[in-house]
Amino acid sequence: MRETEILVIGGGPAGIRAAITAAELGAEVLLCERDGWLGGQLIKQTGKFFGREYAGQRGFEICADLLAKLHNTAKIDIWLDCPVLGIYEDGVVSCQKKDRLEKIKPQRMIIATGAAENFLAFAGNDLPGVISAGAAETLMHMSGVVPAQRALMVGAGNIGLTVSYQMIQSGVEVAAVIEAAPQIGGYLVHASKLARTGVPIKTGYTIQEAYGEGKVEGARIMRLDETWRPIPGSEEDIACDAICLAVGLNPLAELCWQAGCQMELIRELSGHVPLTDENLQTTIEGIYVAGDICGPEEATTAMAEGKLAGANAAASLGYDTEQAQAARLAALAELGELRAGPMSARIKTGLDKLREKGAAKHA
Amino acid sequence: MRIGEHPVLDFDRGKKVRIYYNGQAVEAYENETIAAALHAAGIRRLGESGELHRPRGIYCAIGNCASCLMTVDEQPNTRICIVKCRDGMRVDEQRGRGVLKV
Numbered sequence: 001m002r003e004t005e006i007l008v009i010g011g012g013p014a015g016i017r018a019a020i021t022a023a024e025l026g027a028e029v030l031l032c033e034r035d036g037w038l039g040g041q042l043i044k045q046t047g048k049f050f051g052r053e054y055a056g057q058r059g060f061e062i063c064a065d066l067l068a069k070l071h072n073t074a075k076i077d078i079w080l081d082c083p084v085l086g087i088y089e090d091g092v093v094s095c096q097k098k099d100r101l102e103k104i105k106p107q108r109m110i111i112a113t114g115a116a117e118n119f120l121a122f123a124g125n126d127l128p129g130v131i132s133a134g135a136a137e138t139l140m141h142m143s144g145v146v147p148a149q150r151a152l153m154v155g156a157g158n159i160g161l162t163v164s165y166q167m168i169q170s171g172v173e174v175a176a177v178i179e180a181a182p183q184i185g186g187y188l189v190h191a192s193k194l195a196r197t198g199v200p201i202k203t204g205y206t207i208q209e210a211y212g213e214g215k216v217e218g219a220r221i222m223r224l225d226e227t228w229r230p231i232p233g234s235e236e237d238i239a240c241d242a243i244c245l246a247v248g249l250n251p252l253a254e255l256c257w258q259a260g261c262q263m264e265l266i267r268e269l270s271g272h273v274p275l276t277d278e279n280l281q282t283t284i285e286g287i288y289v290a291g292d293i294c295g296p297e298e299a300t301t302a303m304a305e306g307k308l309a310g311a312n313a314a315a316s317l318g319y320d321t322e323q324a325q326a327a328r329l330a331a332l333a334e335l336g337e338l339r340a341g342p343m344s345a346r347i348k349t350g351l352d353k354l355r356e357k358g359a360a361k362h363a
Numbered sequence: 364m365r366i367g368e369h370p371v372l373d374f375d376r377g378k379k380v381r382i383y384y385n386g387q388a389v390e391a392y393e394n395e396t397i398a399a400a401l402h403a404a405g406i407r408r409l410g411e412s413g414e415l416h417r418p419r420g421i422y423c424a425i426g427n428c429a430s431c432l433m434t435v436d437e438q439p440n441t442r443i444c445i446v447k448c449r450d451g452m453r454v455d456e457q458r459g460r461g462v463l464k465v
Contacts, residue, residue: 035425035445036447041425126417127418128418128419130422131422134424139399143395143399144369144374144395146364146403171367215418252427
C-alpha cells in the first residue's frame with residue numbers, strides 16, 4: 001500500500017493547481033490521472049482567456065505553463081493511466097495502475113474529477129454523428145481531425161459558440177447554432193465573432209429529431225413558443241453529418257457519493273455537488289474538492305479552487321505557514337474577482353444555496 | 364479527413380502507423396486515439412446497442428460515456444476514444460458483452 005500525505009484525484013487544471021500549491025507548502029503529493037496525459041480539457045482549448053491573470057493567453061498555453069510548473073515542483077509523484085476506483089471507509093483508496101489494483105492510504109484527499117457533458121432527449125439521438133461539442137473539440141485540437149463536413153450546433157452558451165467558431169477554423173461548415181432559450185446564453189463577444197462568419201444563431205429553437213441511415217444525415221428543428229412548447233408546422237430540416245450538443249455539464253462526483261460525502265442537488269451548480277465549507281472541505285474530514293465537481297465553471301475558477309483546496313489541505317497537515325495563509329487569501333481574492341461579472345450570477349446563487357444548506361446542517 | 368493548416372495549432376501527429384478496423388487497413392498516427400483515426404477515415408459506426416442492435420458512434424470522446432466500446436487486440440469493452448494507436452492494432456466491432464481475455 002502506497003502512503004502519501006495528500007492524494008489529488010484528477011490531473012486537470014484544478015488538480016494540477018492543487019498539487020502544485022500543496023507541494024510548494026511542503027506536503028508530499030501523489031497525483032492520479034485516469035488518462036495517459038495531464039491537462040484535462042484545458043489542454044485542448046484554443047480560445048483566448050479573459051481575466052487579469054491569464055488575459056490574452058490561449059487555454060493550451062496556460063496549460064503548458066501549468067504543466068511546466070508541475071514538473072518543476074518537488075515532492076509531487078504522478079501516476080498516469082490510473083483511474084481511481086474506490087474510496088473505502090478506512091480511508092484507503094483503490095486505483096487501477098496498468099493491469100494491477102493498487103491501494104493508496106492518503107492523509108488528505110483532493111477530488112478534482114471535473115464534469116461530463118450533458119445529453120439531450122430527442123428522436124434519433126443515438127445515431128452515430130450525434131456528438132458532444134467537447135468531442136468535436138477533442139477531435140480537432142487533440143488529433144487534428146475534422147469532426148464533420150457540415151454540423152449543427154445545439155446550444156448557444158459559451159461552449160456552443162466557441163466550438164462552432166473553432167469548427168469553422170478547422171474547415172467545418174456550421175449550418176446553424178440553435179438555442180432553446182429566447183436569448184443567447186454565452187458572451188456576446190463570442191456570438192458576434194461567430195455571427196460575422198455568417199452562421200445563423202437561432203434562438204427559441206429546439207431539435208426534434210436526428211435522421212439518417214446508420215448515421216446522421218440531417219436534423220429536424222422546431223421553433224418554440226414563449227412557454228417552450230414546439231410550434232406545430234414550424235419544422236425545418238437541416239442537412240448535416242454531425243449534430244453537436246452543447247447543453248451544459250454535470251459534476252463528476254461519483255467518488256464523493258462513494259466516500260459518503262453529503263451531496264446536495266443545486267440546479268444553479270448543474271446537479272448534485274458535495275456540500276463544502278469555506279475551505280472546500282466536504283462533510284468527510286480530510287476530503288476536499290476543487291474545480292467543476294463543485295459546479296461546472298471555467299478553467300480559471302477551477303485553478304483558483306485548486307489553489308484554495310491545496311493550501312487548506314496542506315495547512316491542515318501542519319504546513320500552516322504564512323505562505324499557506326497567503327496562498328489561501330490569494331485564491332479567495334482570485335475567486336471573488338473571477339465571479340464578479342454578471343455571467344457568474346447563476347453560480348453565485350448556487351454557491352449561496354449550498355452555503356445555506358451547510359449552515360442549516362450546523363444549526 | 365485530417366486538418367491541414369490550422370490558424371492556431373500545429374499538430375504533432377507522430378509516426379504513421381496502420382491499424383485494422385474489422386480487418387480493413389486504416390492509416391493512423393501514433394499520437395492520435397483509435398477513435399480519432401477511425402473518424403478521420405470516415406468510419407462512424409463503432410458497434411451496436413445490445414438489445415435493438417442500433418448503430419453506435421462516439422459521443423463524449425474523453426472516456427466518460429460508453430458509446431465507443433470495441434474489441435482491441437482481443438480485449439473487449441475498450442474505450443477507443445482514450446487509447447492511442449499502435450502499429451498493427453486490431454480494432455473489431457464487438458457483438459454482445461464480450462469475454463475478458465486473461
